[in-house]
Amino acid sequence: MKNPVLIFQEEPEEVEGSDLSICLKEFEDGVEVRKMHCDHQFHSSCVDQWVASGRGHQSCPICRHPIV
Numbered sequence: 001m002k003n004p005v006l007i008f009q010e011e012p013e014e015v016e017g018s019d020l021s022i023c024l025k026e027f028e029d030g031v032e033v034r035k036m037h038c039d040h041q042f043h044s045s046c047v048d049q050w051v052a053s054g055r056g057h058q059s060c061p062i063c064r065h066p067i068v
Contacts, residue, residue: 003034003067005044021061022046038065 023046025035032042040062042050050057051067059066 003036005032005034022050036065036067037059038063038067 016057020028024025024043025043027041027043034046035041036047038060047067050061
């Protein structure tokens with residue numbers, strides 16, 4: 001099953017648990033984020049490009065849980 005895409009809406013618990021280790025940019029209201037099976041969240045366009053880059057990125061950059 002593919003990791004779901006969500007629309008980010010700023011709420012204290014979501015902001016605190018958000019992980020931006022790929023692009024280092026903050027989430028903004030209304031942006032699409034992809035929630036991994038491990039519950040880490042990334043901008044969907046950033047994590048999709050990161051996985052597709054062909055550099056062996058097949059796990060979460062935070063916890064190394066498989067993402068595909």
